[in-house]
Amino acid sequence: MCGIFFSLSSSKPTESTQETCSLLQKRGPDSYKTHTAQKDINAQDGKSPPLSYYLTFKSTVLSLRGDHVYTQPLVDPTTQSVLCWNGEAWKIAGECVRGNDTERVFNLFLQAVDSDQDDSVERMAEAIASLSGPFAFVFYDAVNSRLFYSRDCLGRRSLLEGFDEDGNLKICSICDSASVDCFKEVDTEGVCTIDLARYQDPSLSPRELCQIKILPWSSAASPPADHIVRPSYLTAGAATDERPKRKSIPPMNTSLPTEQPPALTTDSAFVEQLESNLRQSIELRIQNIPEPPGYIAGETAKTAVLFSGGLDCTLLARLSHDILPLHEPIDLLNVAFENPRVAAAAKANQQKSPSSSPLSIYENCPDRITGRAAHIELQATCPGRTWRFIAIDIPYTETLAHRDQVKRLMRPHNTEMDMSIACALYFASRGQGTAQTNPSAQLPTPDTPSPIYTTTSRVLLSGLGADELFAGYGRHSVAFNRGGFKELIAEIDLDVSRLGSRNLGRDDRVLSHWGRETRFPFLDEEFVAWVLQAPVWEKCGFGLPEIDATAGIDCEKLALRLVALRLGLVRVSREKKRAIQFGARTAKMETGRSRGTDALS
Numbered sequence: 001m002c003g004i005f006f007s008l009s010s011s012k013p014t015e016s017t018q019e020t021c022s023l024l025q026k027r028g029p030d031s032y033k034t035h036t037a038q039k040d041i042n043a044q045d046g047k048s049p050p051l052s053y054y055l056t057f058k059s060t061v062l063s064l065r066g067d068h069v070y071t072q073p074l075v076d077p078t079t080q081s082v083l084c085w086n087g088e089a090w091k092i093a094g095e096c097v098r099g100n101d102t103e104r105v106f107n108l109f110l111q112a113v114d115s116d117q118d119d120s121v122e123r124m125a126e127a128i129a130s131l132s133g134p135f136a137f138v139f140y141d142a143v144n145s146r147l148f149y150s151r152d153c154l155g156r157r158s159l160l161e162g163f164d165e166d167g168n169l170k171i172c173s174i175c176d177s178a179s180v181d182c183f184k185e186v187d188t189e190g191v192c193t194i195d196l197a198r199y200q201d202p203s204l205s206p207r208e209l210c211q212i213k214i215l216p217w218s219s220a221a222s223p224p225a226d227h228i229v230r231p232s233y234l235t236a237g238a239a240t241d242e243r244p245k246r247k248s249i250p251p252m253n254t255s256l257p258t259e260q261p262p263a264l265t266t267d268s269a270f271v272e273q274l275e276s277n278l279r280q281s282i283e284l285r286i287q288n289i290p291e292p293p294g295y296i297a298g299e300t301a302k303t304a305v306l307f308s309g310g311l312d313c314t315l316l317a318r319l320s321h322d323i324l325p326l327h328e329p330i331d332l333l334n335v336a337f338e339n340p341r342v343a344a345a346a347k348a349n350q351q352k353s354p355s356s357s358p359l360s361i362y363e364n365c366p367d368r369i370t371g372r373a374a375h376i377e378l379q380a381t382c383p384g385r386t387w388r389f390i391a392i393d394i395p396y397t398e399t400l401a402h403r404d405q406v407k408r409l410m411r412p413h414n415t416e417m418d419m420s421i422a423c424a425l426y427f428a429s430r431g432q433g434t435a436q437t438n439p440s441a442q443l444p445t446p447d448t449p450s451p452i453y454t455t456t457s458r459v460l461l462s463g464l465g466a467d468e469l470f471a472g473y474g475r476h477s478v479a480f481n482r483g484g485f486k487e488l489i490a491e492i493d494l495d496v497s498r499l500g501s502r503n504l505g506r507d508d509r510v511l512s513h514w515g516r517e518t519r520f521p522f523l524d525e526e527f528v529a530w531v532l533q534a535p536v537w538e539k540c541g542f543g544l545p546e547i548d549a550t551a552g553i554d555c556e557k558l559a560l561r562l563v564a565l566r567l568g569l570v571r572v573s574r575e576k577k578r579a580i581q582f583g584a585r586t587a588k589m590e591t592g593r594s595r596g597t598d599a600l601s
């Protein structure tokens, strides 16, 4: 993960706060650089004072592609155009990008705004359209004096924008202000641009000077079969053009069954294809990861999984096993918290029936129990692989000690629920706990503590997105019971339409703090598009005939459960959905009647 800071001022170069600077360096520990530029525009009347813009670009880099660190911001020596790139372009115009992506993206953008072209904005939109993968960037086209900044349409990387007290525009991976309200998430609806070529009255405030325009990804109601749609602002004439076009989240297949749909089984064509498509998405994300600092071949890991032991993350771990060389260990990061409210209740219970054995507060956490069980199942189905289960136990005192930091990072999000989720993600991605590679070995006790182990992996896999795409939430079942397929489709459609604006920005800000990058195989654009075009009755088991082969398996995410079964994960295929804040017990740490939606004090 990398860090981006950009500011635009009409009075002087404007820096980020010192605190922001050090937080950005945590996101990108491999390089840190600042570049400044100035753009002067003279008034045409020859009398009015000139207008000057001061641009400050700052980048920190977590280097994860290619054989050396590609220091940013990249500055083109010929045109002085600048790029701050925080992303992974897995593909450009459908072609896999091997090696480093930053320079490839820069060259693509430079070509798009080449001096001979007068349609540079459209060409830039198309260039951005041709990128597959998560990203946030700021690009200054010095040829046409235009700024572009954007996040991918699913919002997988954080980028915030706002005006400081002096009215200067700031764009940054995290909030650059003591106030919660100054910054907002950059919209995922399109590309933002600011024209810096026009002369304007220099006495206007910077806020009035920069008019931000959004070029929307697409408003097409029915995209072509390949789900690649044309930005709506392009003219009809240009629509015949064959250059790569913007991929956005395609609409969902809302067709209703005309007859009783058949039961889903491990041999259903959709389930088979699902396994293969998910494998491809994981492949893109874990092949060719460079050796992280402290890496010892055969001993430490390049890949780790945010691991609750639930269906989605265990599937990712299991499929990663098929992709990575057998000698490469895979780390499973499992968080459990001391929750004083739960601990007090357990203590009271213990006093009532002293015979029951006191299990550690951590080992008693729901996600720890499923995590340990899934570890056993992975070891059994994938012998020969070192699966390192990292038990990340967080005492309440430590939660309190980091609370302000988490609060700072997740800004502008600021509710109790944001905090409970962010806290779990923050400590999970720190990757520090006690390691166990043999699932049947004795667990450490207070008398025989294990040494602290920190994962070397800089790449973390997350199962996020599976619940939205495959109807994994309890409310999906409620919707089906209420109004059959029609309501179920409407519920999934709502989830899918919100994918771009869900909380991925917040998650990115806390997950990246430890110099690691989280990757989301279920949120690969091609994978998402493929799942969305399938009829709903192929994804989950609602309304399907009951058959012996799937008896006792939940309808939620049935297709994924069947993939798990195909791969030998019998127990995992039956795991129930559990939100992270309940599984890790970060929700409601204190007694009292705070609600998830309450703002933090």
Ligand SMILES: NC(=O)C[C@H](N)C(=O)O
Pocket: 001, 002, 061, 062, 063, 064, 065, 070, 085, 086, 087, 088, 089, 100, 101, 102
């Ligand atoms: N990590 C990043 O966001 C930048 C680039 N993909 C690199 O690895 O160098």
